[in-house]
Amino acid sequence: MRDVYVAGIGITTFTRLEYPLTEIASYASMMALKDAGLTEVDQIYVANMGAPRVNHQTALASAVADSLSLLPAGAAAIENGPASGAAAIKAGFQAVASGMDDVVLVAGVERMREVNNLEATDFVATLTHPLTEYIYGVTLPAHAAMFARLYMEKYGVTERHLAMVGVKNQNAALNNVWAHLQQEITLEGILDSPEAMTNNPYVAEPLRFFDACPVSDGGAAIILVSKEKAKELGRPMIRLSGIGQATDTHAVFEREEPTDLLAVRKAAQDAYEMSGLSPEDIDVAELHDAFTILEIAESEEVGFFPKGEGHVALEKGETALGGKMPINVGGGLKGRGHPVGATGVAQAWEIVTQLRGDGEKRQVAGARTGLTLNFGGFGNNVVCLTFVRED
C-alpha cells in the first residue's frame, strides 16, 4: 500500500448559493486543481447526499467530470449520508494507495437550500430507519435531543455546556471567511438574558436554536496523489496517514449503550492504529458538531478526554483556540455551515490549511498532525481521518 499525499485543496463560501450543484462542485474542484497546478486527474469521486432528491439530479460525478474538462477520467458519486465527504476521501485514498491511480480529485458538494427548510429537514430525516423511526416524524435534531437528555442525566452536562460549544464555534467562524455564519453571539444573549427564549428557542427539547448547525450550500475539494507526484508538484508534504470507518445499528434505540458512540470510538481507534498515532499526538481536530452535544461526546470517544468529561475540558477552555486540544477552530459545522455532502471534505480542507500554516487568525501554532471526524447517520456510519505534515 503506497503513501497518499494531499496536493491541492479548494472550497466555496458556505451560505445560500444560487448556483447549480455541478457548478458549486466544480468551483471548489477548480480551486483545488489550480492549487495543485494540475489540469488532469485519473479519477474523480464526488461526495453528495441529496442530489437526486433535493436537486432533481442524478449521476452527479459524470456532470462534474465534464464541467471540469477532465474527460475521460473515471468518476463516481459517493453517498454516505452526512459522512459522504470522508467516505469519498477514503475511496480516493484506496485508489492511490493501491497503485491504481496517481491523481484523484475528491469533491464534496451539497445544495440544500434549493428547497425550503421543512423539505430540507425531511430530506435529512430520510437517513433514519424507515419503518421504525422515520414514520414517527423523527428528525436529526430529535435524535440529538434524546441523546443530549441522556448525556445530561448520566454525566451532568447542562444546557449551559451546550450553549458554550455553540458560542465557541459560531464566534470561531468569524476568523473564517468561508464560513456561513458571520455573526457574533454571546452566552448572555442566548442563555441568560430575559429574552433568551425568543433569541434561542427550543428546536427539540433540550436542544435550542443555537445548538444546531445552519442549513447551508457549499462545496469543498481535495486532491490526493502518490508520493512521487506530490514531490513533483512541490506542494507542502501532507500525508493522509490514517483512516478508520465503522458502522453501528441503524435504529438509534438499538444501540448497545444509548450514551455511547461506538462507531466513533472504533473509527478513531482504527485511524490511530493505521497512522501510528495516539490521541495525545493530535494538534488540531475537526469534529462533527451538527449539534453541540455531538462535539462534547465525540471529543471523548476519539480519546481526547475520558468518557463523561468532555464538558469539563470545554469549561476549562481546553477545546478553544489556544487551548490544549483545539477543536473546530474554523467554526466547525455550527459556524462554518453543514452542506451535508461537502462537510467531510471541508473538515479535511481545514486540517490541511492548518498543517500548511495558512490558518491566519485561526492558526493553531505549530500544528503538525490533525484529525477529522465525519459522523454519518446518527452515529451509525463514522469515518475518521488523520493527517500529518512531513516536511
Place this chain on the structure above:
Amino acid sequence: MSVDLEKILRPIDHDLAPYEPKYMMLASGEAVVVRQVFRDEIPDLLKHVEPLIHVERDFYDVVAARVYAELLGYYKHRFQDQYVLALQVDGELAAIVNGREVKPGLGLSLHTLAMRRGLRIGAHGFAAKMEYHIDTLGHDEVLIVAESPIGFRRWMIEYKLEKRFEIPHELGGVPSWALTRELFDRARSKLVVGRRPVPPPLLEKAMEKILPPSDPPTPPLDPLAATRALYDPTATALVQQRWEMEKGAGNA
C-alpha cells in the same frame, strides 16, 4: 365655494394609544429598541425599504413593495389607523413592523420586514406587535396572514392561531388567521419578552435618528433577472448576472 377635497379623501384616524418603547437583548449581546414611528419619520424608513423591493429571495420583494405602499399611504393620509414600529440596534434600523385597527376590538397585522438577519429580530418584532394590539390597543383579536413559508410555520402553527377563513385578508384576499386574547394570554410567557422602561441613553440613540442598516439584504445588479429567467429556459440572464456580481465580489 371651494370644496376641500382632502376632507373627503383623507381617512379619519381614531385615537390609538401610543406604543411604549421597550428593549431586548439579542443573541449577539446587543440591545434592540422597539419604538413607534410617526408620520414625520416615515421618509427616513422609506429610503431603507425601497432597495429591498429588488431583493428577489425569501419574498423580500413582495413584502418590501407592500410595506413601501403602506408606509407611503400612512405618510400621505391615505391609510386609516395604521401604526408603525421600528426596531433599532444602536440607532441602526433592524426591522419594521406595522399593522392597523380595523374597528375597536379588532386589529390587523400587516407586515414584518427585517433588515438584519440571523438574530431572530423578526420574531421580536412580531411579538411586540401582538402585545401592542392586545394589551395596549385593547383588541380582542388580530387578523394575520403570511407571505413566506417560514412566517407561516412560525406563526400559524407555533402560536396555534385560529382559522378565520371566512375573512379575506386585505393582503391579497387570502384566508386569515387570528390571534385571540385567549391564545395570547396562554402564550404570554413565551411571547411577551423585553423590558421597560428603556434606559435613557439607549432610547435617546434610537429616537435621535433612524440610521441606515449596516448589512441589509442586497438587490442583484439586474432586478428582474430571476423573473426573466422563468421565460428563458437556459437561464442565461441569471448566469450573466451572477458573473457580473462575481467580478464585483471576487469570491464564490
Place this chain on the structure above:
Amino acid sequence: MAREIYAYKCRLCGTMHYPFRMVCKGCKQNDFFEFDTVPLPKTGKLLTFTTVYNLPAQYEVATLGLGIVELENGMRMLGQIEIDDPEIGMAVKGSVEVVRKETYDDYYGMVFTAA
C-alpha cells in the same frame, strides 16, 4: 381488534429482532425470511424523550413528543409520546395509532401514554 407492532424471532436460534433484519444478528445462519413474528409488548419504561418544534413538512401540528421506550421484554423502540410531564424512567403504555399521514396513506406506529 387492536393493531400490533411485530418483532422478528429467528427460527434457528430464537434471537429477537426489532427492527427487522435479513440476517439474524445472533447466529447469522438463518435462511431467507426464516423468522416468526411476535407482537411487541405494549408496556415499558421511558428511557429518553424530546418535544420536537421544528417538524418536517407533513406534520400540521405545533409540536411532537417522541421517546425511546424500553419494553417489558427488554427490547427498545422509538414511539410518539403523549405525556404532559415526561420523566426518564417513568412507566408507559402504548397503543398502535396513526403516527404519520402522507398524501393518501396513513402510517401506524406506537403512541405511548403514562401508565
